[in-house]
Amino acid sequence: MTTRSRIEWTESTWNPVVGCTKVSPGCKHCYAEVMARRLQAMGVPGYEAGFKKVKVLPHRLAEPLQRSKSTLYFVNSMSDLFHKDVPDAFIDQVFQTMSAAHWHTFQVLTKRAERLAAFTAGREIPANIWLGVSVENRRHGVPRIAQLKKVPAVTRFLSVEPLLEDVGELDLEGIQWVIVGGESGHGARPMHPAWVDSIQRQCEAQRVAFFFKQWGAFGADGVRRSKKANGRDLRGRVYDEMPAHA
Numbered sequence: 538m539t540t541r542s543r544i545e546w547t548e549s550t551w552n553p554v555v556g557c558t559k560v561s562p563g564c565k566h567c568y569a570e571v572m573a574r575r576l577q578a579m580g581v582p583g584y585e586a587g588f589k590k591v592k593v594l595p596h597r598l599a600e601p602l603q604r605s606k607s608t609l610y611f612v613n614s615m616s617d618l619f620h621k622d623v624p625d626a627f628i629d630q631v632f633q634t635m636s637a638a639h640w641h642t643f644q645v646l647t648k649r650a651e652r653l654a655a656f657t658a659g660r661e662i663p664a665n666i667w668l669g670v671s672v673e674n675r676r677h678g679v680p681r682i683a684q685l686k687k688v689p690a691v692t693r694f695l696s697v698e699p700l701l702e703d704v705g706e707l708d709l710e711g712i713q714w715v716i717v718g719g720e721s722g723h724g725a726r727p728m729h730p731a732w733v734d735s736i737q738r739q740c741e742a743q744r745v746a747f748f749f750k751q752w753g754a755f756g757a758d759g760v761r762r763s764k765k766a767n768g769r770d771l772r773g774r775v776y777d778e779m780p781a782h783a
């Protein structure tokens with residue numbers, strides 16, 4: 538089953554893999570972990586072994602092929618496709634589905650950028666598959682950009698979320714899209730407006746589509762409110778640019 542998503546930059550989620558383990562500070566309040574705990578408590582199939590047990594779900598492989606309406610899919614909102622416990626042969630099958638379902642657009646996002654680069658080396662990636670990495674800070678996130686640039690995709694993107702510090706000057710050559718967002722939920726870490734401004738200005742200067750997803754738990758004024766109350770407005774403007782898709 539694919540699921541209609543409330544994530545602002547996609548339409549649906551498709552989870553042929555569930556479960557993951559944490560790799561960097563951006564994982565600290567992992568939404569998928571919280572959700573998996575709930576689903577496990579509800580007895581939902583696929584989540585019996587808990588979040589830390591990575592599970593491939595071959596019966597979900599064909600799901601996008603069964604939907605005829607062109608859809609923007611976020612692949613593996615409940616996992617990381619390039620986790621070491623997902624076999625190459627299974628990742629291959631996920632890519633085969635995405636290639637065959639050419640009327641959809643697939644957004645694959647990972648924190649395992651080295652494996653993404655190694656897996657895609659020498660392959661042809663169809664234009665309907667967008668490949669991206671998470672960039673939450675300088676130490677763990679920024680080095681992933683160099684790995685992403687090696688990837689032979691038409692559309693490469695950065696998910697700068699949760700933005701945890703000023704990530705400095707970014708060379709965005711070869712990057713088509715940047716999403717920025719703050720953290721929400723229990724224990725959320727604040728995001729400083731100057732960090733967001735810096736990335737937005739760099740995107741504008743380097744002609745990269747910029748999408749501001751949300752402030753999260755802390756507004757532009759640093760006050761804690763609901764995510765909804767803090768909104769998506771950056772200096773009086775909503776930024777929801779994204780690359781063209783079917």
Ligand code: SF4
Pocket residue numbers: 557558559560561563564567568569570614615616617648
């Ligand atoms: S890589 Fe993604 S899914 Fe995996 S633990 Fe980190 S935030 Fe969660």
